[in-house]
Amino acid sequence: MTQHQADDLQDLDDLYQQVILDHGRRPRNFRALEKADGKAEGFNPLCGDRVTIEVKLEGDRVADAAFTGKGCAICTASASMLTQAVKGKPIAEARRLFEEFHHLLTDAAAQDGEEERLGKLVVFAGVRKYPIRVKCATLPWHTFKVALEDGGKVTTE
Ligand code: ZN
Numbered sequence: 001m002t003q004h005q006a007d008d009l010q011d012l013d014d015l016y017q018q019v020i021l022d023h024g025r026r027p028r029n030f031r032a033l034e035k036a037d038g039k040a041e042g043f044n045p046l047c048g049d050r051v052t053i054e055v056k057l058e059g060d061r062v063a064d065a066a067f068t069g070k071g072c073a074i075c076t077a078s079a080s081m082l083t084q085a086v087k088g089k090p091i092a093e094a095r096r097l098f099e100e101f102h103h104l105l106t107d108a109a110a111q112d113g114e115e116e117r118l119g120k121l122v123v124f125a126g127v128r129k130y131p132i133r134v135k136c137a138t139l140p141w142h143t144f145k146v147a148l149e150d151g152g153k154v155t156t157e
Helices: 003-008 014-025 073-086 091-106 114-129 131-148
Strands: 038-044 049-058 061-070 152-155
Touching: 014 073, 014 114, 038 131, 049 073, 049 131, 061 073, 061 091, 061 131, 073 091, 073 114, 073 131, 091 114, 091 131, 114 131, 131 152
Parallel strands: 038 152
Antiparallel strands: 038 049, 049 061
16 A cells, blocks of 8 residues: 555545555455356556456355455455455345445435445445545446456446
């Protein structure tokens, strides 16, 4: 993490900032999966974020999810928290989480129960104030969605 990246986050709410910085510095599930069932590569040219998401599926569940790549603190933290959030979830539920996360970042009015279902992911609500940063946070999710279809490449442009 460079000073520049830390500065970008200084306006976020303190608690939210702590969580994002922690995941940005020590990302969880940062590894390649052996024999992944799905894989996709995401690229955000505005920031330079690159993230590869891999998933292992068992029946209708996401058995495992992991990522590799190089992104800014927000992108890395988002990918890290995504892998934690979707692991063990039914695929349908993981897709719904994508929709809800997307709402959280692009639509000021959260819908009923959305914040509870998002759990720790609500820390990204603060990113909404920074439209350019929204793509950093949503890139891993767009990439995850394509990885479920084993779909290839994603770009935010
Ligand atoms: Zn970024």
